Amino acid sequence: MIKKDTWVRIHSIALQPEERAANIPDDSKKVPLEFWTKGYLQADAEVGDEVEVLTKAGRLVKGTLVEVNPQYQLDYGKLVPELLRIGEDARRILREGK
Numbered sequence: 001m002i003k004k005d006t007w008v009r010i011h012s013i014a015l016q017p018e019e020r021a022a023n024i025p026d027d028s029k030k031v032p033l034e035f036w037t038k039g040y041l042q043a044d045a046e047v048g049d050e051v052e053v054l055t056k057a058g059r060l061v062k063g064t065l066v067e068v069n070p071q072y073q074l075d076y077g078k079l080v081p082e083l084l085r086i087g088e089d090a091r092r093i094l095r096e097g098k
Helices: 086-096
Strands: 007-015 032-042 051-054 062-066
Touching: 007 051, 032 062
Parallel strands: none
Antiparallel strands: 007 032, 007 062, 032 051, 051 062
């Protein structure tokens, strides 16, 4: 059992495909608009339960409990070697006045 006030992540469907705007790309029109958010659990629950959370912004949001104590997982993609030296190159160009 996951206790009330535990930091969790939830998932929900914001819009079904038929509710989405007409002017979005065709591949987007075919799928629901989903969202994930994090907040403090408002009642004891289990993963998979429909729950309500209180977000850091003070909003109460409902969704399916998917993760307890979620971690931040940042990925900026593959290394672009040219970016490693861009700061050095820019300073050199400014020093040399080119």
